[in-house]
Amino acid sequence: MRPRQLLDAAARIHSLLMAGAALLAACYSANGMAVPAFARQTGENCVACHAGGLFPELTPYGRMFKLTGYTLGERNIPLSVMGVVSDTKVSNTADPNGDPRADFPAKNGSLVFTTASVFLAGKATNNIGGFVQMTYNNYDHLDPNRNWRGKTVSDNADIRYADRFIDNRHDLVFGLSLNNNPSVQDVWNSAPAWGFDLVPGSNPIGLPTAPLLSGGLAQQVAGVGAYAYWNKTVYAELSAYRTADKFWSFMSQGFKFSDGSRNRLSGSAPYGRVALTRDWGPHSVMLGAMGLEAKLHIDPNDPGSPTNRYSDWGVDGQYQYILDPHAASAQVSYLHERIKYDASLAGQPGAYDASAGTALQPLTSSSDTLELFRAKASYVYRAAYGGTLSYFKLRGSYNSASQAGIPGDPTGLLAGFSPLLPSVSNNITGKPDTTGWTTEVFWLPVQYVRTGVQYTMFSRYLGAARNYDGWGRDAKDNDTLFFYVWGAY
Amino acid sequence: MGRLATIAGAVVVLAAAGCSDIEHSRTLGNPDVPARTLAQQVCSNCHGIDGNSTSPNFPRLAGQPEEYLRIQLTGFRSHGRSDPAGFEYMWGLSHHLTDGQIEGLASYFAAQAPTRNPDPPAGTPEQIRIGSDIFSHGVPGRNIPPCSGCHGDHGQGKGLFPRLAGQHADYLVKQLTVFQQTHQRPAGVAMSAVTHELTRENMKNVAAFLQAQ
Numbered sequence: 027m028r029p030r031q032l033l034d035a036a037a038r039i040h041s042l043l044m045a046g047a048a049l050l051a052a053c054y055s056a057n058g059m060a061v062p063a064f065a066r067q068t069g070e071n072c073v074a075c076h077a078g079g080l081f082p083e084l085t086p087y088g089r090m091f092k093l094t095g096y097t098l099g100e101r102n103i104p105l106s107v108m109g110v111v112s113d114t115k116v117s118n119t120a121d122p123n124g125d126p127r128a129d130f131p132a133k134n135g136s137l138v139f140t141t142a143s144v145f146l147a148g149k150a151t152n153n154i155g156g157f158v159q160m161t162y163n164n165y166d167h168l169d170p171n172r173n174w175r176g177k178t179v180s181d182n183a184d185i186r187y188a189d190r191f192i193d194n195r196h197d198l199v200f201g202l203s204l205n206n207n208p209s210v211q212d213v214w215n216s217a218p219a220w221g222f223d224l225v226p227g228s229n230p231i232g233l234p235t236a237p238l239l240s241g242g243l244a245q246q247v248a249g250v251g252a253y254a255y256w257n258k259t260v261y262a263e264l265s266a267y268r269t270a271d272k273f274w275s276f277m278s279q280g281f282k283f284s285d286g287s288r289n290r291l292s293g294s295a296p297y298g299r300v301a302l303t304r305d306w307g308p309h310s311v312m313l314g315a316m317g318l319e320a321k322l323h324i325d326p327n328d329p330g331s332p333t334n335r336y337s338d339w340g341v342d343g344q345y346q347y348i349l350d351p352h353a354a355s356a357q358v359s360y361l362h363e364r365i366k367y368d369a370s371l372a373g374q375p376g377a378y379d380a381s382a383g384t385a386l387q388p389l390t391s392s393s394d395t396l397e398l399f400r401a402k403a404s405y406v407y408r409a410a411y412g413g414t415l416s417y418f419k420l421r422g423s424y425n426s427a428s429q430a431g432i433p434g435d436p437t438g439l440l441a442g443f444s445p446l447l448p449s450v451s452n453n454i455t456g457k458p459d460t461t462g463w464t465t466e467v468f469w470l471p472v473q474y475v476r477t478g479v480q481y482t483m484f485s486r487y488l489g490a491a492r493n494y495d496g497w498g499r500d501a502k503d504n505d506t507l508f509f510y511v512w513g514a515y
Numbered sequence: 516m517g518r519l520a521t522i523a524g525a526v527v528v529l530a531a532a533g534c535s536d537i538e539h540s541r542t543l544g545n546p547d548v549p550a551r552t553l554a555q556q557v558c559s560n561c562h563g564i565d566g567n568s569t570s571p572n573f574p575r576l577a578g579q580p581e582e583y584l585r586i587q588l589t590g591f592r593s594h595g596r597s598d599p600a601g602f603e604y605m606w607g608l609s610h611h612l613t614d615g616q617i618e619g620l621a622s623y624f625a626a627q628a629p630t631r632n633p634d635p636p637a638g639t640p641e642q643i644r645i646g647s648d649i650f651s652h653g654v655p656g657r658n659i660p661p662c663s664g665c666h667g668d669h670g671q672g673k674g675l676f677p678r679l680a681g682q683h684a685d686y687l688v689k690q691l692t693v694f695q696q697t698h699q700r701p702a703g704v705a706m707s708a709v710t711h712e713l714t715r716e717n718m719k720n721v722a723a724f725l726q727a728q
Contacts (some may be wrong), residue, residue, distance in 0.1 A: 069608060086570070097542070152539065190539060
């Protein structure tokens with residue numbers, strides 16, 4: 027970011043803080059009347075379940091609350107709402123394709139109402155509870171006239187049956203989870219669903235791709251899994267997912283095969299998870315592993331189309347230190363994916379190479395590998411002030427099929443691409459490699475409201491530090507400043 | 516879909532069975548849930564199944580005098596005890612406990628055998644020695660009475676006075692601070708005068724000694 031831009035951003039943040047303060051005052055006045063559903067159910071403060079009040083990261087107690095099926099407490103009105111107001115400023119949004127209407131991310135540099143959610147969350151019986159989220163994204167997509175349109179979609183859902191057999195010698199939690207996102211049922215915040223980039227709307231450029239296990243099936247599938255947690259030491263889980271269509275479409279509202287927003291699984295996809303945990307003093311540690319095997323149809327509209335096979339596995343860990351007034355935590359995650367493409371996709375002519383002028387690239391590959399490493403450290407003081415530092419590194423194999431995005435392709439292979447595609451998505455390297463850091467400082471003026479500023483820096487994007495799009499766009503052009511006010515009731 | 520529907524059906528059956536399983540209930544506000552069940556299914560999450568909590572965020576309840584536990588739970592329920600540890604966690608959990616459940620919970624944890632605190636020492640041997648001296652003899656020059664006078668020669672507690680031996684040092688220091696600087700624990704008003712002249716160093720030393728007992 028250039029000095030002038032930094033000054034502009036600082037001035038903008040000052041005015042946003044003033045607006046935010048007014049919003050917070052309004053939130054505070056409403057505080058006594060409405061609380062999030064789970065807090066109403068247990069009667070406890072947010073810090074009981076969320077480390078330093080930093081939702082959604084769970085404390086050891088919060089993990090047990092979730093593992094026992096959200097059933098601790100008194101049955102209550104199981105409704106909560108959440109909203110986010112944010113301002114995103116990407117360092118460089120100049121569009122070399124010459125489209126003055128190109129607008130990424132949505133309303134760059136403007137304070138906007140980003141998203142709102144409604145939760146059905148709470149205890150149903152002694153053994154059944156759930157967490158079902160519907161979300162309205164105010165800037166979901168561009169219509170044909172390139173105006174932003176909002177959309178309401180299914181978000182995370184996790185409905186559980188759980189029981190606990192405990193005496194002075196044994197402690198066994200057993201449960202079943204019906205959910206719509208592999209790892210959304212996880213209770214450690216190094217798992218993909220609850221691990222990184224958790225503020226809605228944050229890091230809008232983010233990773234150009236990710237292993238399927240990291241959100242690739244979110245809200246597109248329905249799965250049932252059984253889990254057991256023994257003596258607060260060993261956790262094991264086995265789930266099976268299928269496409270969330272027909273009866274199960276209530277878990278994937280707003281996602282369609284026809285517009286490409288929903289994948290179609292072939293058969294069922296098994297997902298497994300193991301973890302070893304230990305709590306001592308104010309410390310808590312987890313070491314875990316997970317895996318997913320899935321076959322996705324090439325054409326989600328056609329259940330008879332060939333499939334690509336995704337084999338994902340990962341290892342992760344979490345450490346927490348929670349002793350009032352301090353809450354510190356660290357998460358680390360490594361995911362590995364191997365994609366085996368159907369024969370009809372492999373060995374095809376490579377795309378047009380902008381950097382080389384007219385040359386065609388090698389034939390497309392029959393398989394790809396993807397590795398995603400992420401690490402994050404957070405600290406919260408008095409459940410009010412804190413910061414987070416996170417690192418991400420995505421690496422993957424070269425595949426000419428990944429080279430895309432240039433209009434005027436002499437081969438005609440890219441005729442289907444919109445010539446208005448912002449160059450941020452172009453990729454001349456054929457590799458997904460992306461590396462960067464995100465830093466954040468935040469403040470929780472009251473326990474249901476969090477406001478913060480994030481800055482994400484990219485040192486590499488889509489395989490290159492400089493000119494990754496063939497039009498002179500550098501990785502650092504994607505650096506993003508993000509301000510938000512996030513509240514839940 | 517057939518297989519998933521079958522599993523979902525099984526969940527419903529299990530749920531129906533689970534509705535009547537009050538022995539494993541985590542329901543607060545139901546007077547029919549036995550205190551022992553609440554202790555195992557709810558309290559154990561923080562205080563341990565046997566009341567010997569591992570996290571210093573949560574006090575060790577094993578072997579506490581029954582009377583003391585009953586008064587604390589009643590105080591949480593009425594919001595009479597309003598220190599952060601109280602209102603952040605215990606107000607809601609105790610909100611609808613019946614007198615019978617409170618009696619049962621107090622009895623359950625009083626009957627548990629306290630174990631040695633596994634936390635690393637909270638002070639140097641010298642600090643622990645000084646803490647021992649304060650515990651047994653007070654600080655006569657500053658009108659601070661010995662803790663052992665009410666809490667027992669070994670900090671074992673009795674009646675209204677809690678067991679201090681083996682308690683987490685961090686919890687002890689925080690509560691001494693609450694007594695000294697606030698009126699958030701009216702049931703422990705006697706401690707206000709006792710702690711008035713205690714320095715931060717005094718508190719740390721005596722807490723380090725007690726944790727090691």
